[in-house]
Each structure stands twice: as C-alpha cells, then as structure tokens.
Amino acid sequence: MVTGAKTSVNTTAKKPVMTDLKGQTLLTLRSLNEENPASLETYIKLGGYAQLKRIVTEKVKATDIITQIKTSNLRGRGGAGFPTGLKWSFMPRYYDGTKYLVCNTDEGEPGTFKDRDIIRYNPHQLIEGMAIAAYTLGARVGYNYIHGEIWQDYDIFEAALHEAKAAGYLGENLFGSNFSFDLYAVHGYGAYICGEETALIESIEGKKGQPRFKPPFPASYGVFGKPTNVNNTESYTSIPWILQHGGQAFADLGVPNSGGTKLFSISGHVEKPGNYEVKMGMPFADLLALAGGIWKGRQLKAVIPGGPSTAVMTAEMVQNATMDYDGLSKAGSSLGAGSMIVMDDTTCMVKTLKRLSYFFYEESCGQCTPCREGTGWVYRVISRIVDGKGKMEDLDLLTDVSNNISGRTICALGDAAATPVLSFIKHFRPEFEYYITHGKSMVDGR
Amino acid sequence: MLHIEIDGKPLEVEHGSTIIDAADKVGIAIPRFCYHKKLSVAANCRMCLVQVEKFNKPLPACATPVADGMKIFTRSKAAVEAQKSVMEFLLINHPLDCPICDQGGECDLQDIAVAYGASGSRYAEEKRVVLNKNIGPLISTDMTRCIQCTRCVRFLKEVGGMQELGLVGRGEHAEITAYVDKSVNSELSGNIIDLCPVGALTNKPFRYSARSWELTRRPSIAPHDGLGSHIEVHVKDNKVMRVLPREKESINECWLSDRDRYSYVGLNSPDRLKVPMIKHNGTWVETDWKTALEFAAGQIKDITNQHGADSLGVLASPNSTMEEGYLIKQLANGLGCGNVDYRLRQTDFRLDGKRVGIPWMGCNIQEIEELDRILIIGSNLRNEHPLLAQRFRKAVANGAELSVVSPLDNDPLMKVAHKVIVRPNDMVNVLGQILKAMSGLQRLSLCLPPSLNALLETITVRPNTQAMAESLAGLAGPDGLVDLVAPKVGLFIGNMALSDPRFTEMYSMMEAIGGICGAKGGILPAAANSTGMHFMGVMPNATGMHARAMLEVPRKAYLLLNVEPELDCQHAALAKAAMAQAECVVALTAYKSEALENADVLLPIAPFTETSGTFMSMEGRVQSFSAVTKPLAECRPAWKVLRVLANTLGLDGFDFDSSEAVKNAIFKGEKPSTVVWRNLNNNLKELVEIEVNIKSDGLQRIGEVPQYESDPIVRRSVPLQKTKYNIRPMARMRAEQMAQLDLVEGDIVLATQDKGSAVLQVKLDNHVAMGCIRIAASHEQTIGLGDLMGDITIEKTSKELYKPYETTMLKVVA
Numbered sequence A: 001m002v003t004g005a006k007t008s009v010n011t012t013a014k015k016p017v018m019t020d021l022k023g024q025t026l027l028t029l030r031s032l033n034e035e036n037p038a039s040l041e042t043y044i045k046l047g048g049y050a051q052l053k054r055i056v057t058e059k060v061k062a063t064d065i066i067t068q069i070k071t072s073n074l075r076g077r078g079g080a081g082f083p084t085g086l087k088w089s090f091m092p093r094y095y096d097g098t099k100y101l102v103c104n105t106d107e108g109e110p111g112t113f114k115d116r117d118i119i120r121y122n123p124h125q126l127i128e129g130m131a132i133a134a135y136t137l138g139a140r141v142g143y144n145y146i147h148g149e150i151w152q153d154y155d156i157f158e159a160a161l162h163e164a165k166a167a168g169y170l171g172e173n174l175f176g177s178n179f180s181f182d183l184y185a186v187h188g189y190g191a192y193i194c195g196e197e198t199a200l201i202e203s204i205e206g207k208k209g210q211p212r213f214k215p216p217f218p219a220s221y222g223v224f225g226k227p228t229n230v231n232n233t234e235s236y237t238s239i240p241w242i243l244q245h246g247g248q249a250f251a252d253l254g255v256p257n258s259g260g261t262k263l264f265s266i267s268g269h270v271e272k273p274g275n276y277e278v279k280m281g282m283p284f285a286d287l288l289a290l291a292g293g294i295w296k297g298r299q300l301k302a303v304i305p306g307g308p309s310t311a312v313m314t315a316e317m318v319q320n321a322t323m324d325y326d327g328l329s330k331a332g333s334s335l336g337a338g339s340m341i342v343m344d345d346t347t348c349m350v351k352t353l354k355r356l357s358y359f360f361y362e363e364s365c366g367q368c369t370p371c372r373e374g375t376g377w378v379y380r381v382i383s384r385i386v387d388g389k390g391k392m393e394d395l396d397l398l399t400d401v402s403n404n405i406s407g408r409t410i411c412a413l414g415d416a417a418a419t420p421v422l423s424f425i426k427h428f429r430p431e432f433e434y435y436i437t438h439g440k441s442m443v444d445g446r
Numbered sequence B: 001m002l003h004i005e006i007d008g009k010p011l012e013v014e015h016g017s018t019i020i021d022a023a024d025k026v027g028i029a030i031p032r033f034c035y036h037k038k039l040s041v042a043a044n045c046r047m048c049l050v051q052v053e054k055f056n057k058p059l060p061a062c063a064t065p066v067a068d069g070m071k072i073f074t075r076s077k078a079a080v081e082a083q084k085s086v087m088e089f090l091l092i093n094h095p096l097d098c099p100i101c102d103q104g105g106e107c108d109l110q111d112i113a114v115a116y117g118a119s120g121s122r123y124a125e126e127k128r129v130v131l132n133k134n135i136g137p138l139i140s141t142d143m144t145r146c147i148q149c150t151r152c153v154r155f156l157k158e159v160g161g162m163q164e165l166g167l168v169g170r171g172e173h174a175e176i177t178a179y180v181d182k183s184v185n186s187e188l189s190g191n192i193i194d195l196c197p198v199g200a201l202t203n204k205p206f207r208y209s210a211r212s213w214e215l216t217r218r219p220s221i222a223p224h225d226g227l228g229s230h231i232e233v234h235v236k237d238n239k240v241m242r243v244l245p246r247e248k249e250s251i252n253e254c255w256l257s258d259r260d261r262y263s264y265v266g267l268n269s270p271d272r273l274k275v276p277m278i279k280h281n282g283t284w285v286e287t288d289w290k291t292a293l294e295f296a297a298g299q300i301k302d303i304t305n306q307h308g309a310d311s312l313g314v315l316a317s318p319n320s321t322m323e324e325g326y327l328i329k330q331l332a333n334g335l336g337c338g339n340v341d342y343r344l345r346q347t348d349f350r351l352d353g354k355r356v357g358i359p360w361m362g363c364n365i366q367e368i369e370e371l372d373r374i375l376i377i378g379s380n381l382r383n384e385h386p387l388l389a390q391r392f393r394k395a396v397a398n399g400a401e402l403s404v405v406s407p408l409d410n411d412p413l414m415k416v417a418h419k420v421i422v423r424p425n426d427m428v429n430v431l432g433q434i435l436k437a438m439s440g441l442q443r444l445s446l447c448l449p450p451s452l453n454a455l456l457e458t459i460t461v462r463p464n465t466q467a468m469a470e471s472l473a474g475l476a477g478p479d480g481l482v483d484l485v486a487p488k489v490g491l492f493i494g495n496m497a498l499s500d501p502r503f504t505e506m507y508s509m510m511e512a513i514g515g516i517c518g519a520k521g522g523i524l525p526a527a528a529n530s531t532g533m534h535f536m537g538v539m540p541n542a543t544g545m546h547a548r549a550m551l552e553v554p555r556k557a558y559l560l561l562n563v564e565p566e567l568d569c570q571h572a573a574l575a576k577a578a579m580a581q582a583e584c585v586v587a588l589t590a591y592k593s594e595a596l597e598n599a600d601v602l603l604p605i606a607p608f609t610e611t612s613g614t615f616m617s618m619e620g621r622v623q624s625f626s627a628v629t630k631p632l633a634e635c636r637p638a639w640k641v642l643r644v645l646a647n648t649l650g651l652d653g654f655d656f657d658s659s660e661a662v663k664n665a666i667f668k669g670e671k672p673s674t675v676v677w678r679n680l681n682n683n684l685k686e687l688v689e690i691e692v693n694i695k696s697d698g699l700q701r702i703g704e705v706p707q708y709e710s711d712p713i714v715r716r717s718v719p720l721q722k723t724k725y726n727i728r729p730m731a732r733m734r735a736e737q738m739a740q741l742d743l744v745e746g747d748i749v750l751a752t753q754d755k756g757s758a759v760l761q762v763k764l765d766n767h768v769a770m771g772c773i774r775i776a777a778s779h780e781q782t783i784g785l786g787d788l789m790g791d792i793t794i795e796k797t798s799k800e801l802y803k804p805y806e807t808t809m810l811k812v813v814a
C-alpha cells in the first residue's frame, strides 16, 4: 500500500519485446505501440484522463454514464461475465458513509496473465477507469488488489499512482470540483482464492482470504462492511474508451451480448504464446493463427478456452467456435477470463487433469466441506490412476464426487474445481480408460 | 409476516428469519454442524442443504433468508442427495475412532451420520492427520476429528470477546489452532466443548473417566457467583463426574463459566472432611456425630452461659443455601446472640439500617442486553462475574456505551467508551464529578438533597467525567450519530467497591446519579446466595456485631458455616488472630484445611451437590435444587446439622423434617417470587453522611479475590488451579509507581497493612491505578495481610525472606 513517496523504483516498463500487433485491436492496451507505454506522458498524449476531466468538470450525471456502460455490452472480464453496467446500478446511490471501489488484479488462475500487462503497460488507463467508476458510484476510496508474485508490475502501478496523484488525477477535489478519490495498491501473497471478490475484500481488511457467504453482496456489504464495487482490471480499463467513443461504438466492436475487445492470454503449445487483444467474436482459428498456430507442426488436441475453471474442449468442438461469451457457450464451454490453454497431440489428458486437480486441491480455502474434502479426494484418486493403480469405477466416482462439489459450496471455486474433472472425463474418457487398463498413458506410453 | 411452505406444511414466519429458524420453530429437523443459534452464521459445513423451489442448486438453510411464497423441501430427493454427499465428505477424513472417543454417544457427527449418511464410504485413499494442540488444562484436543465448523472460533470471538482460536492454513491443511504457544484462556472456554459437534474438543479433567450413557444427569444450580446458572450434574457411582450447562435463556442462556463447569473437581478433593473431628490437646481425633455435636453444643453453651450470648460470633458464607443461613441465624438468635453476618468480605457497614429493602442488581439479567448506557463501578467484571460479563458484551455489541470507574484497568474484552482508572478514594470524587456534571446537564441539581449539593460545590468536573456524564445522559459521543431521547441506563457496582471502606460514598453517589438519569442497576452481589442471605437478614440485629467487628473485637467462641476464615474474610490477619484466641471454634465445613487449624470441632457438611437447598440470585430469583449424590462418608446436609445442633442446645422451633419445610418457614408459606419482589429495593431511606474529597496519600491495596479462589470448592479444583488465573500473589504495580518506589520487577518487598504483612515479589502491571498496589487475596501467601482494600506500605526487603510458594494441593494430587 502507498505509504509515502517512493524514489528508487523502476517506473516505466520498456516497450514489450514481442510487438507483433497485427490483427489485434488495442483498446485496453492502447499504449502498447509507444516507446514508454506506462508513463503518464504517453497516456496523456493518447488522450488519457480527458474523459475523467470531462465528466467531472461537466458534472455528467451518473445515470448517463451507467446508461453508456449498459449500452456498451461490457461484461465483467474477471471470469463470470456479469454485465458491468448492471453491476454498477446495484450500488446504493445515497449512503451515509464511505463507499469503496475495488479492482481485482489478483489473477491467480493458471494461464491467466492479462491484467498484469495492463498494469505493466497501461496503468493510467486503469486508474482513469477506476476514477470514473468512483465518480459514477460515489466511492471515496479505491484499492487495486494485485497478485502477490508480480512485484515489478506492482511497483510500476504504484509509481503510476504517484504520478497521477501529483498530476491532480487522484486525491482531493479533482479539477476544482468536490469530487475526491484516493486510490491505493494492495498486494496479495499469491493465493488464488483471494481473486474471489469477497475473499479479496477480507484480505484487504487484513484478514485471512476466505470467501464470505453471499448474499449480502459487496454492493451492500463490502470492504469494512461498506458498499463496494468490485470489477476486474480489464473491465475498468475499458471504461475510458467507452466514454470517449460511446457505448454503442464499444458494443459494435464485438458481437451481440459481448461488446468490445478481449485480452486473451494464450499459453501452451503455440508458437507465440502471449497476450492478444482482439475483437469479441473472433473465430478461434484466427486467434490461434495470431499466436502462430500449434507449435512444432503438431496437431491441435484440446483447448481450455477461459482458464482451468472452464470446460476443456476437443479440437473438434473448438474448431468452428467464435471467441465470445455466446460463441463459446454454444460450443460447450465458456469464455471465463480468456485464458486460453492450447494442447497439442502429445498431451496426456490424464496427467494434465492430475496437475489441474492438484491446483484446486492446493488452492481451496478449506472453509466449506465439499470443496475442502472433495478436492483432496479427487486429486488423490487421479494421482492413483496416474500411478497405475486406477480402477474403472474411479471414473464414475470422480464424476460423482465432482458433481457433489459443484453447486454446493460457498464460492465458485468448488464449481471451478469440478469443471475440469467432469469435462476431461466426458471428452477424453477413452484415454482415462486406457490409462486404467494399462497402467500407463495412451499418449506418451509412460 | 411471510407465508412459506416447508415439506408441504404451510407456515407464517417473521420477515428476516432464515429457513433453519423457520424449520426449528415448527420442529422440522434440518441437520447442521456449523450453525448455532447464538453464533454468527458461517454457512461452511453445508450439512443443512435443502431444496428450494425455483432454485436449481440446493441452498444452505442456515444462511438463506425466507421469501414470501417460498416452498422448501428438506427431505426431497435433491435435498437428501445433497445432505448425503456432504455427510460423505465430512467422514472421508474423519478418523472414525468412536470407540476411543469421549464424544461417543453424544456426538452430532455420529447422530447425523446415522440419520442422514450412507452405510458405507467410497473413500479408499489416505486420510488426513492433524497434530493435537495443547490449549490448556481444561480442554483436550483431538484435532484429526475436527470438521472445521469454526463454532469454537466464533464462540471465543463473539461471546468470549477475544479470538483465541483460528482456522489457519488452506484447503485440507486448514486446521484449528491457538496462537503459537498459547493456550485458550477465556474464562468461558469450556463452552467450546459443548459447541464442538465432534470429539475434537473434549473435557480434559473428565476425559476417559466415563461413557456418556453411564452417567445420570441431574439438574442443579451453580453455587459460585450470583448469576444462578442452571447446571446439569453428571453422576456415576455416586460421584460427580462433570458439570454441563442446562439451557436457561434468561439466566445463563446455553453457556457456563469455567468456574461453574470445572469447580466440581473440588468436590472430589482429598481435602474433603469425611467424619466429625474434635481437637484434643492440640491433636485432631475422629469421632462420631453424637459426640461431636454434644461437644460443640456443650462448649457453646458453657461459653455463652459464662460470658453472655454476645461472646459468640457467627459467620456464614454467602455461598451457603438460604435454608442453612436461616437456621444459623435462628440458632444464634435463639441463644440470644445477635452477632451473625454473611458479609465476610465487607468492611463498610454504614448503610446498615439505611436501606429501604434488599439490595440486588436492580434489573433482570436479560435487561442488560437492552441497555444503551452503562456505568460499572469498582468491578473486574470478568473475574467477578465471568458469564454475566458476556451479557454486557452483548449490550456493547448492540451499541451500548460502557463507562468504567475502577482502580483496575483490566480489559473487559468489550469496547469501553470512557474510563477513569484511579485509586479507590479518588473514585468517590470521580463519581461526584459525574453527578455534578449530570445535574448540570439535566438542570436537576434542585432534586439533590441540599447536603449533597453542598458537597458537590467543592468538586471540579474534569473533561473525562463530563464525557461520561454526557454519555449517561444519552448525548451523542464523538462518533455517535444522534442523541438518545430516553436512554436505558444501567449503573452497577462490583466486588472491589463492595469490599472498600468507602463503599457508602460510592454507593450513595451511584444512587444519586441513578436518580437523575432514571437508571436501573445496583450491586452485583459476589456470591451465589448473597442476595438470599440479605433477604433473610443473616446480619447482626440492632445490638449485634457485624462480620468485621466480630473479628476486631474478638469473641470467645465462633460458629462458622462453610467458612475458611483467613481465606474468606476481608481481613485475613484479623480473622486468623481472632480464631487463634477463641476458646472454641465450631466449624461446619466440607473440607479440612489449614485455614481451620484453629478450630476445635469440625462438622463435615455436604456441599451443594449432596444436599437440597435454595439460592437467591442477583436478580432475586429463588432457585431450589435437590441433592445429586448421596453425602460423602459421614457428611450431612448442613441444614440437618444445624437442626440437631439447635436441638442439642435445647432450642425450640427447629423441628424441620426437610429443607422444603425450612424454605416454607423462610417465605412463611407465600410464593417466594411474590415475597421477593416486594422486598427488593436498592434505595436508601436517608442520605448517609459522606465525604467526597477523601484525602489519602498513602498507597492503597487492591486485594482482588481471584476467581478460582473465591470459595472453598473452587479453591480445590485442580484443573482450575492449573489455569493461568492461578497467579501467585505478587505486588503488582504500574511502571511509574515502581519508579516512584525505586523498585524494579522481581524485587522482594515487605507489604505491611494494619495488623499484618507479607513478603512478595514485585511485578509490573500497568492495569493498576497510580497509588495502588494490587495484591491478590484468598491465598495462602497473603493470609498475613489485612484489608482487601485499604492502606498499605511497601518497602524493599532482602531476597532471603521470600519463600517461593508452592501449592500444597497440587502436591497432594500429584
């Protein structure tokens, strides 16, 4: 958290090495073409903070802003895809006390690394987006909760906070108005569960990161029990653009139900893994091509389109899908946070599932019974299968146990943990059966 | 009202209730582990999942508020399936070591597993093991059995006031633990044993001594503080094995203090007196009842015949029953002796004869929760009334503002809005300041008697007392939002004030403050039957001597009921000396002890578990109980002993054949509650002459009675003595005081009071007011000292004079 001015921090990230931006539509990463992308100077040059200044000085009505966001079809980029405009309308208008704004930069899910690039290369757009949100929602104080293992980026963001404050974009009475907004950075310590908004709030309060039972939702009982709006980094970062070009322009970038652009973190067996910002609704094949296609001339086997909490898809399922909320849901999975993990034909799905289930087993907060007990059970059974001691009944058992976790827990980590198990077994059952019968992998023979 | 349906049954429920509340009201059973009606909702065990129409997922009944028209199914296929799956999850890592688990037979996990689980488990993997924690002498842990419901965590935080346990680690590695190297020290800790739905937390002293189904459960009343908690005594083979709370919402709710729960160990102490004993030429010999009673009666008769009836002094403990108190008073009066008193730890008797009625706490226990403004005077609440403190905690959590005037700044584990920590004599002035500020605020000074008004002239109100007065008047404090129009105010005065020589001043001030702001409240009587003893007038008659006078002007003979003089009396040294010089001391006691070495006859009486009787609680509730076991060996109920003693003394009117008959005599056949309500009254008939600027430059002793030293039974409970509250008496003082006296921690000092002294170690304690030295009472090491509250001098002395104290009791047991 900012406690005093920092002096010796490396404040600016240099232009990224991988700059092949062809085919991308830079919106949340719009500074990426510049020499010093993260600097205030660059951002101002690109028209930054103009929207904040406009709405504050012109006293634009909050309801008008929310209408624009609703029109834009911006849906939460943290994974659940909840319409942002609608979420903002839940914040109590009149409240006797401090309201809070929280940005979720915790991205702890394997394969997710998009928000990190936003705070690294375009922190001011996030700050402007949050300030606009604060103005709209009447929040006096904001926190950006940043994943615990990205210190350098944390420092960059914090330096940007100082810059913005010094330049009069944060703090008291902005632009001579009576609107004041203080924004702080908070760092986590690397717990995936702290990305869940209520666990994140507990963590901001200095407590153990453990989800709260909802309702009440943060809009009525958030940080320190006060009304709080939580959005993902990418969601807030889209706001200045929407206000500049209008909600309709944002909606038009994408497809129905999915407005704007989306940052995809592409990892796995592709030639050029990395973040790609493209229009919503881009065909999967085009996106894969942007990332250089499957590496080493191999064949596509499977894709996890939105991070491990989304269902795995076979090559066949994903081939003709479009990359947007409806497109992926029609194809049998979901967009999630846009963390696309690509697997080639050398991938053993049994061992992959073991690794994924280990993640959820380790990251469960342990609060509620089905997730605490179930994730360990699942992981142990899959490990046993990988050790060659599987039984055919185990597949039904795994399915059943996962179904018993799903929908019965306090937070969505339970569902997230069940999804890979259910989808892997559903789509790659023969591989699992082979492993159990032969005690070794069908793919790599080991 | 909302209209809902549970399992096809139409119901009307209040807005805001949860499904589980609604179901509980009509007796529809929904299984649960984490939910507890007295704790916040955690919704973590997921055992209470039910199906709700229009929801595709099962919902936790404990956390789901009902909505109008909701249709809930607790036993539908979907609900049962969800419940079964949660049960299966809960058992996969549970050790299922029921045959060696103390919880066996009274385990929620067992019961719910049988009712809602499957017959077998599909889990074939390795089970988790969790290391046990040592959390102190009262609770044993088997943490592998824990199901992480966090009831224990929530209890300690929400009810106990301090979070001493927490769930650390994540996922399967999540475990309940205390702070590193710390035990659970809450004086309410035992409740987490009852709350724990499995055998993870069990009763350490009771452990492995009986199975729950071998125990006979009998109701009784807790015999220590004035709360009158309802208890259930579990007995096996005529021996008390453990004590549990009996639910009584208006008194103890479903809780029990550790003192009430664990003191029973003292009932089975090797110190118990089993047969009557007479001292012959300085040595004790066992004898039979007849001989003992005849000897005792003969002695008393001889002495009173020779020196007059007032050569006898009768001291009765306020932990004795009403029946016992009544009979001992009748006996004394029958002999023509008016020297009877139960107020052993009091030193200021100036209010005798000035009261309108029986002093009591001035409201009922439940009303505390509803107070808006509270002032507590001279009480270390958690030490004196551990469970009652929890009601105050609730009030504060509900938004009440608490003010404290005390010589000790002990953390009550609730938010204190205003406090003044000063020496006792200055407390009087502080109360005067509050009174003056209040009368100014309310322009009511005219209502005060002129004499009091004149006194207040001499007082200057300081900002902190002004703030307290404003708080009591209902004005909004610095963080308050609105002024309260007619705040409910409670004023309470505690044990330290009751033992203080300036009690009359403090009490009079409190009365006057209460009069101005229309407050409820009164005294917080120290013992289980203090109010009852007062009610029956177990006090000197017009010409009689009070407890203190009987010791100051020693008597030739003493009759003691349930008293260990130097541990139970206000002035230990005086008590000891008085007993030593007496020609005859007859003690009705459950224990043989060094404190009774100066006695001449010991008559073994039954403690509360072995006799029937009645206590009157601090709220004036008359509660009778029966014996839960037969008396040990030759012990007899004290009411019988007193009856026979009176008969032997040739007194009339003692033909009672049961304790009920005695009770009927006390209440003259009327309904006790009617008589009691007629008589409870804290008002004073007239203002006593008081002084508000009490000059006292010397050091003051704060002689608190530690909660596990308060009476003979609890003193002998080994597990309680092993807790951290069994702190050896030391000369505790704040840093500035130490500097002023040129002392450092660890120095050895000679503490001297009127007629007595003790050699003690110096200890830093910044909770003590400047000008005060805190030295615990009721302890072997300080029986050489004098008044609990009063002047004391401290001087450095040689280390050789210091004898490290070792408790003899723990040695006996080890």
Ligand SMILES: Cc1cc2nc3c(=O)[nH]c(=O)nc-3n(C[C@H](O)[C@H](O)[C@H](O)COP(=O)(O)O)c2cc1C
Residues within 6 Å of the ligand: A075, A076, A077, A078, A079, A080, A081, A082, A084, A087, A104, A105, A106, A107, A108, A109, A192, A193, A194, A195, A196, A197, A198, A230, A231, A232, A233, A235, A236, A411, A412, A413, A416
């Ligand atoms: C286990 C778990 C982890 C999550 N991790 C993140 C995260 O790292 N970043 C994020 O933005 N949202 C995460 N979420 C979603 C948040 O709870 C929340 O929905 C989101 O921050 C809301 O922002 P949005 O509406 O802009 O998407 C997670 C949810 C769960 C259940």
Ligand code: SF4
Residues within 6 Å of the ligand: A193, A210, A211, A363, A364, A365, A366, A367, A368, A369, A371, A372, A409, A410, A411, A412, A413, A414
């Ligand atoms: S589902 Fe898992 S992570 Fe979420 S609250 Fe329950 S135990 Fe914690």
Ligand code: SF4
Residues within 6 Å of the ligand: B145, B146, B147, B148, B149, B150, B151, B152, B153, B176, B195, B196, B197, B198, B200, B201
């Ligand atoms: S120790 Fe008992 S009460 Fe505490 S969390 Fe575990 S099971 Fe629950």
Ligand code: FES
Residues within 6 Å of the ligand: B031, B032, B033, B034, B035, B042, B043, B044, B045, B046, B047, B048, B049, B060, B061, B062, B063
């Ligand atoms: S009782 Fe409802 S979740 Fe535990």
